[in-house]
Amino acid sequence: MIKLSEAGVYLVNGKEIIPADSGKNLGTTPEEARKNTIAYSILKSHNKSDNMEKLNIKFDCMASHDITYVGIIQTARASGLKKFPIPYVLTNCHNSLCAVGGTINEDDHMFGLSAAKKYGGIYVPAHQAVIHQYMREEMAGCGKMILGSDSHTRYGALGTMAIGEGGGELAKQLLNKTYDINCPEVVGVYLTGKPKKGIGPQDIALAIIGAVFKNGYVKNRVMEFVGDGISDLDVEFRNGIDVMTTETTCLSSIWVTDDKVKNYLDTHSRIKDYKELKPGNIAYYDRMIQVDLSEVESMIALPFHPSNVYTIKELNANLEEILTKVEKEAAEQGLKIDLKSKIIDGKLHAEQGIIAGCAGGTYDNLMDVADILDNKAVSSHDFSLSVYPSSQPTALSLVKNGSTAKFMAAGAIVRTAFCGPCFGAGDTPANNQLSLRHTTRNFPSREGSKPGEGQISSVALMDARSIAATAINGGILTPATDLDIEYTKPEYKFDSTVYKNRVYYGYEHPLDSELTFGPNIVDWPAMPKLTDNLLLKVTAFIKDPVTTTDELIPSGEASSFRSNPLKLAEFTLSRRVPEYVEKSKAVQIFEKEREDGKDPVALDINLKKVFDKIKTIPGLENIDPKATGIGSTIYANKPGDGSAREQAASCQKVLGGWANISKEYATKRYRSNLINWGMVPFTIEGEVPFENEDFILIRDIKNSIAEKKDTIKAYVIGDEIKEFDLTLTDLTDEERETIIEGCLINYYKKS
Template identity: 65%
Template sequence: MVKLYEGGVYLINGTKIVPEADLEKTVSSTAKTVNKEEAKKGTIAYSILEAHNTSGDMSHLKLKFDAMASHDITFVGIVQTAKASGMEKFPIPYVLTNCHNSLCAVGGTINEDDHMFGLSAAKKYGGIYVPPHIAVIHQYMREMHAGCKSMILGSDSHTRYGALGTMAIGEGGGELVKQLLCDTYDVAYPGVVAIYLTGKPQPGVGPQDIALAIIGAVFKKGYVKNKVMEFVGPGIASMSTDFRNGIDVMTTETTCLTSIWKTDEDTRQFLALHGREDAYEELSPADTAYYDGCVYVDLSTVKPMIALPFHPSNTYEIDELNDNLSDILREVEKEALRISDGRASFSLTDKIVNGTLMVQQGVIAGCAGGNYTNVVEAANVLKGKTCGNGEFSLAVYPSSQPVFIDLVRKGMIETLMEAGAVIRTAFCGPCFGAGDTPCNNGLSIRHTTRNFPNREGSKPGNGQMSAVALMDARSIAATAANGGILTSAAKFDCWNQIPDYHFDKAVYDKRVYYGYEKGESTQELAYGPNIKDWPEMSALTDNILLKVCSKIMDEVTTTDELIPSGETSSYRSNPLGLAEFTLSRRDPMYVERTKEVARLEKARINGENVFSAEPELEHVFKVIRSSFKDLTVNPEETEIGSMIYAVKPGDGSAREQAASCQRVIGGLANITKEYATKRYRSNVMNWGMIPFQMKEEPDFEVGDYIFVPGIRNILDGDLTNIQAYKINRENVSPMTLTIADMTKDEREIVKAGCLINFNKNRNKR
C-alpha cells in the first residue's frame, strides 16, 4: 500500500505520523507545545542544507558542495565552459568517470578523444579520473565519496546518494561550472516530504519494485516535484544499504530535487566495508519534525512491479498485467502510435502467446540494476537453468569492477554464464540507448533507470521502433528462467540467500588517477578533432523578436526528445555537430527552421540588411512599428531568435545539451505551461534563453512571430505580468507571459547571453 497524505504532517519520535489538521488534538493529549517553524528545522534535510548554506538566509539557499561528479558525455563541455570563464583549478574533489561513451565504437576516434581530454583535465586542474569500464558514475561515488551529512553535485540526473546520508543533486553542466568557479548553487528552500517506510519487503521483491510503486503513486500528481524526499520509518531497517541504494537512485523519476535517508548501523557497516567508516554519522529527524507531505509505504504489500512503456510511472503489478494483457497492452500501443507519428509501427499484443507475454530481451545494468545484491539474486534464480536459445537474451552489467570481482570470486558470474547470460563491463549504455539495443518491434525488460520513448535506440524516422519496460532484476531473471515469458519473481522460492560482500579497492588503486590538489598548470589539454569550443553568443537586446519554430502539445516532453541520447553521445563534445540532432525524433523540421532564424540573427550582428536576407521580416517590422508608434524598433537593435513551445518540457536527463543545442542554432526562449524539472529550467537560463511560461493555451502556430518589448528592463523588475504580442500577417494580438522567480545572477546570465559571457563580464570588472 502506498498512501499520499493531503497537506503537511508532523512526525513524532520518528514513528508517529500526525496530520497537521489533527495536531491540536494530539498536542492536547500529550500536553506538548509544537511550533511549526521549529519543527521544520527537525528534518534531516534542514540540518544538511543549513550546514552547506552560505547565504545566512535559509529561505534563499546559496549552497557549496563537498564533491562533484561527471561522466564522459558531460565533462568536456563543463571543463570547456569553466576554462573559458577563468577557472584555474578544481576547488573541490571532481570525479570524471567514463561510463557513457565507453564503447568507443561509433565516430572513429572521437569517444576515446573525450577520455583523453578528461585525463588531461584531471592532471591539469587536479581531478579524479576513472577510466572506461571500471565503474559507472554513481556506484563509484557510493563506494568512494558519499558520506553522511555531505552534499554532492553531479551532471547526471541520477546523482542520488541519499541512502548513504548524502544529499546529492543532478544538474546541468552550468551549475557545476559555478561550483568550479567557487560560486554557489542558488535555490529557494525546498519543501521536504517524508517517505515513511514500514513493514518488510516480501521475498522476491526488489528495490526496483518498491521504487516503481512510489513513482507510480507520486509522479502524475507532482507530489514531490522539486522537493526533498526524506526516507524515515521502521521499514528502513528491513533492507540492506545496497538494497536501499537501488530505491534511492530511482527517486529522480519522481522529479524530486534530491533525497536523504535516516541512517543506521547498516549504513555504518557499508561505509566501513569501503574503508570510510569515518564518513558515518547517525542521521535521524528530531523528536518532532514537520514535513510538507508524507508518502506512507507498507513494504510488505508491494508486489513485483513493471513500468510499461513509455515512462517509469506507467506502473502495474506484474500479476495484474498478466491477468489483463490485451486491455493494458492496447493502451500502450495507442501511445506508441502517437509517439511514432506514423513513421514506425510498434505492437505488444502480437507478443501474447497462449495467454502469456513473450519478451525479446532482458538487461540488468547500471547504477540501479548492476548492484551486488541484484546480480546475486539473479544468479540464484538462474542456477541450473537456461535462458534458452530462442529470441530472448539476457545481459548483465555489474556496476563496478570491485562488484564484478567479488561476483566472480563467489561463482555468481559462472552461474549466470552457464545459464546463457552475457556478462558485460560497467557501462551505462542500456540506460540511454547506446548498448544492447533491442530488435525492431522488440520489447526489452530492464533493471535500469528509464524507459522514455526512443531511449532504447529507436529511430522512428527510419522506421525503427522498440520499447523498454522497467522491472527488478529478480523478475527479469525469473522471466529468463521461464524462457522469456513475462514472469513475476513471486513464482520462485530462492530469495535472500546473499553472501556477505567483500569490497576490493585494488582495481581503483591501480587504474584510477587521483589528482585532487595535485594540478599541474603547465599540462596541456588533449583535444581531439571533435572537441570544439562553445560558439559565441550575443548579449540580450532591449527588444526581442521570437519566431515559433516548434510547437509540442504532448503532456510531457522529455530531454531525450529535445536532444536524443544513444548514438548522438559521440557528438556531445561538438556543440554545433550535436545541435543538428535537436528534436530530430520529435519534430524533424525544427533544425532547418531555427537555423534560418540563426542566419538572420548572424546577419543582424554583422550589421547586414536583414530585410534583404528575409523579405518577410520587413513586413513584420512594419507591423510592429505601426502598432507601437511610441516605441523605436529597429532590426539592428532587436535580437531575433527561435522559440520552442512545449507544455511541460525537461523530464529526464540533467544534460545541459537539451538547452544548449537550441541556443547554439538560434534559440532564444522557451514558452511552457510549466517546466518538468528545475534542472532543465536552469539549463535554459544558463544558456541565455528566457524561461517564459503562460497559463493560456497557445494560439500561435509554427511560423508566427512573438514580439517582446523592453525585455532587459523586464528582467530587472516584476516577472509576473509580461506583455508580449503575437504577430501573424497583419494582426497583432496581445498575450501575457510570466517568468517564475529568478535569482539576481540568473537574470544577469540571461541578459549577458549565457553563463560564459556572464563570467567573462565579471572577470573584466
C-alpha cells in the same frame, strides 16, 4: 500499499505520524519543526547565505561522466578556471565503448585525464565503474552534499543529499560560485513492513513513482526516507530505491542512517564518513508518503515512462486491455508500437532482458539473479539476457564467489560496467522487440531505436529478480514472487585494488600540464547579449503532456558529439520534430546578419513585412531591426523531464534559440539549463494564442528582466496583431544577469 497525505504532518519520535490539522497541541509550529528534518540540517550546514529561505549552496564534491565533463570544463575554462576547488570525479561510463565516430570518444577520455592532471581531479577510466556506483563506493558520506551532471545523482541512502544538474551548475562550483535555490519543501517517505521474497528495489521504486509522478506530489522537493521498514533493507537495496527517486522529479533525497550504513562504509574503508542521521523528536514534513513494503508486488513500468506502472500479476490477468491502452497512448505521441503481438497463447513474451547500471547492476541484485539462474538456463533462443556489474570491485566479488560462473553457464552475457543500456548505446533491441530492463528509464527511443526512421522497440522496466525469472521461463513474463528460491546473500567483499591500480587521484595536486584536445572537441561559439526587444519565430510546437530531454536532444549515437556544440546541435529534436533544425537555422541567418551590423530585413521581404506590422504597435514605431534580437523558440506544455543534460538547452541556443515557452517546466534542472545558456524560461497561462511558425514580438524584455517584472508583454505578429502576457518568475539576481549577458560564459567574462 501507498498512502499520500493531503497536507503537512508531524513525525514524533520517528514513529508517530500526526496530521498538522489534527488540532493536537505538540508545543511547536511547522516553521520550527521543519528544522528537525534531516534535509534541513544538511542544507543549513552547506548554505553560505544568512537566509535559509534563499540558499547559496556549496557542495563537498562533484561528479561527471564522459558525455558531460568536456562541456563543463570548457565552460569553466572559458570563464577563468584555474584549478578544481573541490574533489571532482570524471568517470568514463557512457561513451566508454568508443565504437561510434572514430577516435572522438577516446579523445574525450584523454581530455578528461589531462584535465584531471591540469586542474587536480579524479579520473576513473572506462569500464571501471558506472558514475554513481563509484560515488557510492568512494565519495558519498553521511551529512555530505554532492552535485553531479547526471540526473540520477542520488546517494541519499548513504546519508548524502545529492543533486543532478546541468553542466552550468557544476561550472559555477568550479568557479567557486554557489548553487542558488529557494529552500525546498521536504516530503517524508515512511516505510513500514518487510518486502516479500522475490521483491527487489525496483519494485518498491516503481510503486512509489506510479503514485507520485503524474500528480507532481514531490516535484522539486526533497524526499526524506524514515520509518522502521528501513532497518530490514540492505544498503544496496536502499540505493536501488533511492536512485530511482529522480523519476519522481524530486530535487534530492535523504535517508536515516543506521548500523547497516556504518558497516557499508566500513567495508569500503570509510568508517570516518559515517554518522547517525535521523529526524528530531518532532519533525514537520510538508507532505507524507506511507509505503507498506509487505504489500508491494512484482512491478512493471510499461512504455514509455517509469510512471506507467502495473503489477505483473495485474498485467498478466488483463493483457489485451492494458496493452491496447498502452498502444493508444503511444499513438497519441506519434509512436506506433505493437505490443499485443507479443501475446502468445495468452502469455506475454519478451525478447530481451538487461540488468545494468546504477539501478540494476549492484551486488545485491546480481547475487539474487545468480541464485535464480543457478543450474538453470536462459531457456529460449529468442530471449537474451545481459548483466552489467556496476563496478569492477562488484564484478571481482562476483567472480570470487562463483556468481559469474552461474551467469555464464545459464547463457547470460556478462559485460563490464557501462551505462549504455540505460540511454541507448548498448544492447539495442531489434525493431518491434520488447526489452525488459532493470535500468532507470524507458522513454521513447532511449534504448536506441529511431521512431522517425521507422525503427521502434519497446522497453519495460522491471526488477532484476523478475527479469531473471522471465529468462528461465523462456521469455514469458514472470514475477519473481512466483519462484521458490533460497537467496544465499553471501557477504560482499570490497577490494579497492582495482581502483588503486587504475584510477588517477589528482585532487589538490594540479600539475603544470596542458589539456589534450581531439579534433571533435570544439569551443563554445560566441553567444549574443540580450537585446531590448526580441522577435521570435516558433520553430517547434509540441502538444504532448510532457516532453523529455531525450526528445529535445536524443541519446545514442548523438552522445558521441557532446564535445562538439555545432555537430551536436544537428540532432536537436531530430526524433520528435525533424524539421526543427532547418527551420531554426533559417531564422538564425537573420540574427547572424544583425550581429554583423547589417540590416536583416534586407534579406527577406517577409521579415520586412513582419517589422512593418510591429511598427504599427503604439510605442514601437521606431523599432530598429538591427537592434532587435531575432531567433527561434519552442513551445511545449511541460518540457525537460528526464536527464540533466545541459545540451537539451544549449543546442537550441547554438541554433539561435532565445527562449522556451511552456505551461510549466518538468524539472528545475532543465529550467536552470535554459537560464545558464541565456534563454528566457517563459511560462504562459490559459489558451496559447500562437501557432507553429508564428512570429512573436517580446517587448522591452531586457528592462523587464532587469526590473524584475513578472509579466512580460508579447504580441503575435500575424494577419492581425494579438497582444498576450508571458510570465517570468523566481529568477535570482545572478540568473537575470546571466540571461541579459547572453549565457553563463559571458556573465563570468564580464565579472
